[in-house]
Amino acid sequence: MFDCLIIGGGVIGCSILKYLSDYNLNCALLEKGEDVGVGASRANSGIIHAGYDCKPGTLKAKLNVRGNKLYEQSCRELKVDFKKIGSLVVSDEKGLEEIKKLEIQGILNGVNVSVIERKEILKIEPNVASNIKFALYAPDAGIVCPYKYTIALAEHALLNGQKIFTDCLVKGIEKNKETFKVKTDQGDFECKILVNSAGTHCMEINEMAGAEVFPVSFRRGEYFVLDAKERRNIHTVLFPLPDEKGKGILVAPTVDGNVLYGPTSIKSLDMDDTKVTKKGLEQIKESIGKTYKSAHIENAIRAYAGNRCIVGEDFIIKESETVKNFIMLLGICSPGLTAAPAIGESVSENIVKKLNSSKKDRSEIVFRDEKIKASALKRRELRKLIKQDGSWGREICHCEKVTEHEIVEAIHSVLPARSFDAVKRRLRTGMGRCQGENCYKGVAEILARELSIPIEEIKSRDSGGEKVLKQFINKYRV
Numbered sequence: 001m002f003d004c005l006i007i008g009g010g011v012i013g014c015s016i017l018k019y020l021s022d023y024n025l026n027c028a029l030l031e032k033g034e035d036v037g038v039g040a041s042r043a044n045s046g047i048i049h050a051g052y053d054c055k056p057g058t059l060k061a062k063l064n065v066r067g068n069k070l071y072e073q074s075c076r077e078l079k080v081d082f083k084k085i086g087s088l089v090v091s092d093e094k095g096l097e098e099i100k101k102l103e104i105q106g107i108l109n110g111v112n113v114s115v116i117e118r119k120e121i122l123k124i125e126p127n128v129a130s131n132i133k134f135a136l137y138a139p140d141a142g143i144v145c146p147y148k149y150t151i152a153l154a155e156h157a158l159l160n161g162q163k164i165f166t167d168c169l170v171k172g173i174e175k176n177k178e179t180f181k182v183k184t185d186q187g188d189f190e191c192k193i194l195v196n197s198a199g200t201h202c203m204e205i206n207e208m209a210g211a212e213v214f215p216v217s218f219r220r221g222e223y224f225v226l227d228a229k230e231r232r233n234i235h236t237v238l239f240p241l242p243d244e245k246g247k248g249i250l251v252a253p254t255v256d257g258n259v260l261y262g263p264t265s266i267k268s269l270d271m272d273d274t275k276v277t278k279k280g281l282e283q284i285k286e287s288i289g290k291t292y293k294s295a296h297i298e299n300a301i302r303a304y305a306g307n308r309c310i311v312g313e314d315f316i317i318k319e320s321e322t323v324k325n326f327i328m329l330l331g332i333c334s335p336g337l338t339a340a341p342a343i344g345e346s347v348s349e350n351i352v353k354k355l356n357s358s359k360k361d362r363s364e365i366v367f368r369d370e371k372i373k374a375s376a377l378k379r380r381e382l383r384k385l386i387k388q389d390g391s392w393g394r395e396i397c398h399c400e401k402v403t404e405h406e407i408v409e410a411i412h413s414v415l416p417a418r419s420f421d422a423v424k425r426r427l428r429t430g431m432g433r434c435q436g437e438n439c440y441k442g443v444a445e446i447l448a449r450e451l452s453i454p455i456e457e458i459k460s461r462d463s464g465g466e467k468v469l470k471q472f473i474n475k476y477r478v
């Protein structure tokens with residue numbers, strides 16, 4: 001019997017599990033994917049929003065602002081890269097009123113924001129488009145790698161005694177008097193408290209539990225990923241003025257040195273819709289030049305899409321009124337990544353109160369080790385490691401300079417990487433210019449050897465994004 005079971009291993013479920021692992025509790029997370037962070041938490045912009053664009057008084061505003069405050073410390077603790085690079089919402093002459101409205105909203109939410117003019121804008125971002133006159137500057141916005149952060153949360157929870165079951169699809173829920181029986185394709189699990197953080201599948205889980213059902217809609221967001229050489233052109237997160245569909249198509253660097261253009265916001269009827277379409281890419285291409293003068297679509301190396309789940313205007317985070325001890329997290333769209341530590345903190349506090357459990361002493365908490373990256377070492381340091389273990393000298397991914405040693409370490413880590421994509425999410429193999437063409441075989445061979453499975457069984461997810469991107473780029477290549 002588990003004290004608490006969490007359904008869904010995105011950034012929200014993993015954050016709740018991480019915060020629960022500070023207590024003397026026996027909890028587990030059930031994830032249908034082969035790894036954590038494979039839903040919306042894999043495919044978003046990676047922006048830690050400052051919090052000026054949520055309506056004052058909403059859960060979104062409160063949790064965004066608190067989440068933003070917690071991120072730096074959270075990433076330091078989890079050994080995940082975080083960069084506070086600030087953000088600009090830019091407009092031409094006509095947009096000043098809208099910018100001022102955002103400023104007031106930001107001030108009401110307790111966010112550090114100011115309206116600045118072109119001269120000041122150019123000091124922060126020299127590559128804004130020539131028509132840009134005004135901007136809302138939010139110095140506290142940041143960037144993070146969303147899936148590495150999710151993996152780190154999960155690993156922290158595992159190191160501190162909690163459990164994660166991947167490839168574990170929840171198929172049914174039975175409520176007994178004081179407990180739940182959760183039926184999965186790995187058998188039945190029992191718990192006292194059940195948390196629904198199943199992302200776009202949240203309403204399916206509510207239905208299984210017999211809890212409240214709300215109307216739900218989905219919006220797909222497509223992106224271009226640019227080659228690392230574009231990183232020198234962009235210094236902050238650059239947004240247009242928001243509209244009714246969301247924050248608009250942005251330009252942003254990633255913590256790992258690429259650049260993103262996107263996302264679109266396209267209505268979808270499918271909760272698993274992560275299609276990349278030529279129409280969507282076309283829309284990004286048309287929009288980007290309105291805010292940014294250095295767009296180089298020809299340097300795109302990949303395209304991908306994520307799916308947002310929308311349930312009304314605000315996040316719904318509460319215990320069900322019809323099913324006792326069933327905690328619902330519904331409609332966790334943007335700024336869910338930003339809010340994740342604040343959601344983990346507040347949801348875990350409620351669970352702990354219900355279970356009346358005690359907090360561990362800080363000295364009992366186990367923290368993740370910082371992993372050595374061959375690409376960050378000086379030649380002398382790498383040579384020293386190679387003398388101890390030859391696998392440090394076998395470079396498998398030449399674009400990102402990843403060695404056999406690091407891949408083996410990821411496969412045997414506390415949350416084992418068991419597919420090409422799981423290795424990729426941890427180490428960036430296949431994320432360079434060649435997009436895995438040169439390293440796929442090498443990584444797959446190591447996976448097969450280390451996991452003692454035939455190489456044909458090594459899984460790789462293909463979203464079809466690369467094919468659409470190639471057709472798109474060929475059309476525009478001069």
Ligand SMILES: Cc1cc2nc3c(=O)[nH]c(=O)nc-3n(C[C@H](O)[C@H](O)[C@H](O)COP(=O)(O)OP(=O)(O)OC[C@H]3O[C@@H](n4cnc5c(N)ncnc54)[C@H](O)[C@@H]3O)c2cc1C
Nearest residue numbers: 008010012032039040041044047170199221335336337338
């Ligand atoms: C295009 C886009 C851009 C975004 N940009 C930002 C941003 O820059 N900043 C920001 O703060 N937020 C952003 N967001 C929002 C953010 O990505 C989400 O709020 C966040 O990732 C939601 O996390 P989650 O854990 O709720 O959902 P998910 O990450 O989707 O996780 C849910 C998990 O539940 C699992 N699951 C579902 N059904 C079952 C089942 N039956 N059994 C077991 N497991 C199940 C799924 O496999 C999945 O892994 C963006 C979202 C999108 C789509």
